[in-house]
Amino acid sequence: MSEITRRGFMVGCSAAIAGLAGSRFNTLAFAQPTADQEVLVVLFLRGGTDGLSLLPPISGADRGYYEAARPSLAVPTTGPDAALPLDAQFGLHPAAAPLLELYQNGNVAVVHAAGLNEANRSHFDAMEFMELGTPGLKNTPTGWLTRHLQSSAGLPPEVIMPSLAMGSSQQASLRGDRETVNLVDPGVFSLTTGPWRWRDAQRTSLRHIYTADNSLLHTTGNKALDALDVIELYVDDDYSPANGAVYPDTGFGEHLATVAQMIKLEMGLHVATLDLGGWDTHTGHGYWVPLLIEDLAQGLLAFYTDLDGGGSQDFAQRLTLVVMSEFGRRFEENSDDGTDHGHGNAMMVMGGSAIGGLHGSWPGLASHQLFEGLDLAVTTDYRRILSEILIRRLGNNKLGVIFPGYSDYSPLGVVSGVDLPPDYGEQVFANGFESGDLEAWSTHQQ
């Protein structure tokens, strides 16, 4: 696990930062420890995204079922708002047009009918199950990304910013990680309030107070001071995207731009999390879904473009971004121009090493093929996709630690990279993992 430390950002100050910071740092030693650092960005679409709007079926029997189930909400196949065909069977929502070129260039892998194996139509349960990485258990004290950071062997010991959580609070996937920088807006992430005359002295005292003990609030407060130092010293409030990238003028666009900025500063960023909410379209589906998809697609295109420079600026080459949501939506629309909570959904993987195209197996939309006769079924466990990224891109095969209880991994082929045999750890027995063991494990971790 990489630690954020003051020493870390003194020795770890990269050439990128040195260029920006100029003379402010001319007394510090510079190193460039992170030029080959893989970056994983996890984007969670909160509220339950409708995968059947993002990637509608455009032909065959499933098209007929789809139009029958969605008389007012089906994405059409003709006219100005027609789906953009990806292959003979599936199209992309027209508002996702910005993603089409990336898809055609092979930078986007799409997996339909992915999700939690155990169905759960509660937002809050399903999100916790997925982000904690322990389906069925929501008291797990650490998130799956936290356990990746703790168990990964190849990470440098000290970096400026190992992980970043965009939002008002740290995502559950990073729960329990004390090295993560969490913020909403670097522009206001500073302590520029209080009488200026005593500001420096106050800051010095604050550091002394927080290093005097190891309580939860002391250690986390001390890390918050580290984060403050990093952002105040290194991050320019006035960020200009590269390569003509234009982020959408939304909170999501701002968050993506901040992640891109941190990646380019080469501070050792290895994991970043961010959210796009508003997908719980029980009503107003027809109005909101296109707007949300547009924000999503424009944002992802801008992010990729911004990072896709040449030579040393080819950050996209070591980027993997995964898009997930807690569940899909009900196959049949309700009477209110809306859709209720469903089950299977689409996931996307974008990055320089993504293996573009449609992956996974399609369960079909005939009523006997639907989960409980109601929802798109799940044919790909979301952990399979994340595990493949962990192994092939991040070089971490400790699946028994990261996804305890998951024991039948095989790569689906969404990203390229070197395969390693999955390490399920000692808790896993030849005949599989028993739930009692999982509960014991969870309790033990507390």
Next chain:
Amino acid sequence: MEAPPVGVVAFNRMAFGPRPGDLDAFEALGGTDEARLLAFVDQQLAPESIDDSEAEARIAASGFTTINKSLSQLWVDHAVGDPDWEVRIRPVVETQLSTFVRAVYSRRQLLQVLADFWHNHFNVYGWDFWEAPVFVHYDRDVIRPNVMGNFRTMLEAVAKSTDMLFYLDNWQSSKDGPNENFARELLELHTLGSENYFGAIPRNQVPTDGDGIAVGFVDEDVFSVARCLTGWSVDGDPWWDPTTGNGIYLYRHDWHDLAAKNVLGLDLPANQPAEKDGRDVLDLLAAHPGTGRYIARKLCSRLIGDQPPDGIVDAAAAVFTTQVDAPDQIAQVVRAILLSDEFRSTWGDKVKRPFEIAVSTLRAGDADFPFIEGNGDTDTFEWLYYNTGQYLFGWHPPNGYPDFKEAWISSGPRVMGWRLTNWLIDVQDSADTYRMDAVSQTPPQARSARAITEFWVDRILGRPATSETSEELIDFMAQGRNPDFDLPLDTDVGTQERLQTLLGLIFMTPEFLWR
């Protein structure tokens, strides 16, 4: 963590922190800790008996124009005719400001704590297009009158409230395709809780009690409850323009699914009279032991600690269930929790969230702070407070702001909280007087760095800080001089600014956050 004096526990967990004199007044309430706490709890559980003229005077002087309007008037003035956004959201703006006034200045502190609890339990995002215009009604008529009352009564008030009907879409739900949004959260968040959700499995796999009622719910129950609540709507055209109506709850029998239903094993016959299906469901849920336990656990988590011991949860749940018909059912549950051994002996299993940080800072520093629409300092406060991540009535999902440590200890809320409190100690009114003026509140005999610091630590924390923190605070105030020598506090502006900064530093300590 060892618990501080019981008065400090009480003021930090059943109130928003002490104001000057509060802890002394608490000590005078009796001869033992038990007697003092008993007297304080019973006083706070009878809010109408507490003189609240200061808060009322401040509300009256705040220039609010919407908080006394009827629901109909709010609808006409702030929704009908699609007024400007500022006009539209004025009711929620004023509810937010008056909530701050009450949290800081009301002596009915438990009432304010419980209003915050129930607002989050029955969360409505208040800044939305249709919710904002009538949010005053939701706060004043739906939540606040019931926070110490009967749960079943509150549940129906919420289910029929204009804001909840809009927020979770039930106003549009009809037999042609019931909308499940409210029904699901009614079960999962408002009554049985997700601890009693068995997921997407057949109902016959859920255990039942002696009367054949399931101990928890599955998705089938969500679907049935949605059908039971079809037709619980709002007067106004849901497809074109709600302002064709008066914005008040309306039961539409022609939208109601009249077929027979089954909820948790309870059969509801076909063709029940108006509203009966829905009321039967609310009766069933409010009396269900799963609901009692879930609500009891949530209240214990708020008032005691993130992981309350099972014993007190069981005891509180038992009160909830046996007093299910009592008009003061919730007050009795809260009383059982506050008078428990666990309440007095637990400390440090909970931290302040930004709302509690902001309010307890203003209280400890006895600030004279305006919460007035259009006031420049109010605007700055709102902006700094917004960045902390706990904007009032600003949580979009229906589960309310998280109420456990882990959600609030990362760098974002920490730094944004420091940024806010460090502004509060520095802001001055138009006469250049600090709104939290430390010099005038420091006793004249306290002039050395040590004496000044000890006075303010005791005022703000109500107990000594750790020796490390304490030394650092004294060192800060002394700035290299002998901490026992007098400082020119009455004449030197730099020293006065240093004292203000010392307050800011105390508000930033770990000690200030634990509760």
